Amino acid sequence: MTLKPPFEHITIEPGKMGGQPCIRGLRLTVKRVLEIMATYPDRAELFRDYPSLEDEDLKQALAFAAANLDDRIEILDLVS
Numbered sequence: 001m002t003l004k005p006p007f008e009h010i011t012i013e014p015g016k017m018g019g020q021p022c023i024r025g026l027r028l029t030v031k032r033v034l035e036i037m038a039t040y041p042d043r044a045e046l047f048r049d050y051p052s053l054e055d056e057d058l059k060q061a062l063a064f065a066a067a068n069l070d071d072r073i074e075i076l077d078l079v080s
Helices: 030-039 042-050 055-067
Strands: none
Touching: 030 055
16 A cells, blocks of 8 residues: 655555555665665765655655654653
8 A cells, every 4th residue: 555645755655664654665664764864864875775765755754763763751640
C-alpha cells in the first residue's frame, strides 16, 4: 500500500519488513532511514553509500515520523 500525499514515497506491505513503513517499497524502513540520516551528517556521503535513496525519500521519512509522534505530555503525580 502506498500512502496518499504527502507520503507517496512511504509504502506499507504486510509481507515486507514486518509491515513497517518503508521507502518506495524498498527494504529500507522509515526508522532505518532516520537512523541513517542521524549517522551521516554529509548528505553527499549518504547518497554515495545508499544510492537508491532520493532527497524526497529523506524529507518524507522525517515528515512521516513527525506526523506519527504524539505531542501529548502528561504530568504524573508520583507523590503518594
